[in-house]
Amino acid sequence: MTDTTRDSPQNSNSGPWVRRLPSKHKCCCLWPEELVFYGPASASVTASEINDNVSTPMSTNRHLYSPIWPLLLPQLEQHYRKAHRNGIKKPKRYRHESTMGMDAKFLRNQRFAKKHNLKPKQQLKRAAARRARTAERAAQAPPAVK
Structure with missing residues (x-):
């Protein structure tokens, strides 16, 4: 041997x-x-x-003296560039959002609240009538004593 x-x-x-x-x-x-x-x-x-x-x-x-992070750095920079290539978009807002999983009591209350909402023209009429009533009451009230 x-x-x-x-x-x-x-x-x-x-x-x-x-x-x-x-x-x-x-x-x-x-x-x-x-x-x-x-x-x-x-x-x-x-x-x-x-x-x-x-x-x-x-x-x-080969890999004893070279750390790995400088090799990954260019890839990270590319990811940042790719994220903005199509722009940063806001999430889409749909006309009717889904009510799945929402509280049933809240949804019922919301339906009644929407039903009793007034349209803009009706709101203007009501506000004008309210102003007329307050002006009429102020005219009928006796003058304040000083």
């Missing part, structure tokens, strides 16, 4: 391998302190101790 079989778990000499240590947080992120590189080129060394000359696979190393 040679040293290469002991060093490499896949029994191949292709390059350094990466293993993830148990994480303190329950996230899928790979932080440099949690990675252990091992293989024929290097013994068990953490990522902070590795020199620049040790090359790691791009798939394991």
